[in-house]
Amino acid sequence: MTQQHIVKSYDEELNRLTTLITQMGGLGEAQVASAIQAVTKRDSELASRVVETDRKVDAMEREVQALVIRLLALRQPMAQDLRTIVTALKVSADLERIADYAKNVAKRALVLNQMRPIRTVNGVQRLSRIVQEMIKDILDAYVDLDAAKAVEVWRRDEEVDDMYTSLFRELLTYMMEDPRNITACTHLLFIAKNIERIGDHVTNIAETIHFLVRGEALPVERPKGETTIYAVVEPEKPAEGPGGESSDK
């Protein structure tokens, strides 16, 4: 924030915007990796560091916004430059959200670390690994203005949704097996959901890049919309409880 007020060329300022975005993306990806490590390694110190570092990402988003306003006001960009600038604003908003989800995961890690370990933690790690790769690749696509790569990353989100759905079912099953698992599994459900949402934001960025490069929206419906919404999981042996007046399923 202690940026020098040097008169820079227009190109330099546009490059600064791209650099800021890639730095923000790199930090976001590192935040996701650390948050998940805090869960899997039960590392509360790391979790706290992720929570703390989120301010940096927020500050970077504000810096992007300030630079965008400056470029719009002083340079009055046209056509492709204008699209580049508006794109940066959109991508930075998605990156801020991605980092925010990582922070949320880290906060939940702090709670989970106080409880007994749950075995599904590995499923969360696998899910996260794909999403981290998607973030890396979409940042490459952004820098290289590679629409084909963006589409390829965009497609990978389907795998994330599938993995999330089976993780969701698995977690519900653990909850049904033993009520002592319910609180921990609920936090893991939300952690998994956060990672799945990060995948959605990567697809947003992919769509934005595609629009920037090709000048048109992706022709197909986004692969978004996870299917756990429709998940109905029943306990193996139904407990005899009150309130069974209505039919299940």
Added chain:
Amino acid sequence: MTQQHIVKSYDEELNRLTTLITQMGGLGEAQVASAIQAVTKRDSELASRVVETDRKVDAMEREVQALVIRLLALRQPMAQDLRTIVTALKVSADLERIADYAKNVAKRALVLNQMRPIRTVNGVQRLSRIVQEMIKDILDAYVDLDAAKAVEVWRRDEEVDDMYTSLFRELLTYMMEDPRNITACTHLLFIAKNIERIGDHVTNIAETIHFLVRGEALPVERPKGETTIYAVVEPEKPAEGPGGESSDK
């Protein structure tokens, strides 16, 4: 989308932007109301209508974006107008997210309606009522450029977070009471979470309005960050199950 290409004055185009935002907000608020009604009245037809209508909101966001790009490119706005235009872009993104959460609630209503009723549905309704009022009031603040009102709405989000936290605990308790409740309660947890997130997006809009009117960020940390993250709920009578090797809490 069948907009006539009439040459309009700059002021007319700026007004069109505000009108679009308020229409989008009105539709978003209606979507939230209908989605919750679909849950409480177990109305699957209404739920399907909410899912369908979400396309309209998406189309409106694209219309805002197109108008913003047009205004930036052709009118080269300065100072306050530039801020008004960038604000519209940010607010429309938040409204799109709000409607998206409503759609998610509606999708979950479709599943819940196939299962036996859960009593906490009323808690979800109360939570939603506050959030709906917040949406209405923030749209008024946007039209009137009323920063004080925006701050007032912003503060109300704390109440939403508190209600959400107690709802979260209540739902965990129901899950522990009877494993047959687990799937339905999990969907209700996500519904409650969606409503809580809508509240967060309203506070985003409040911050954007404050910045637009006063030219500076809100001086205090946002009330965001729900506290359920730290919720540890234990079953009343711990079941004797396997895997209790590690200490709880």
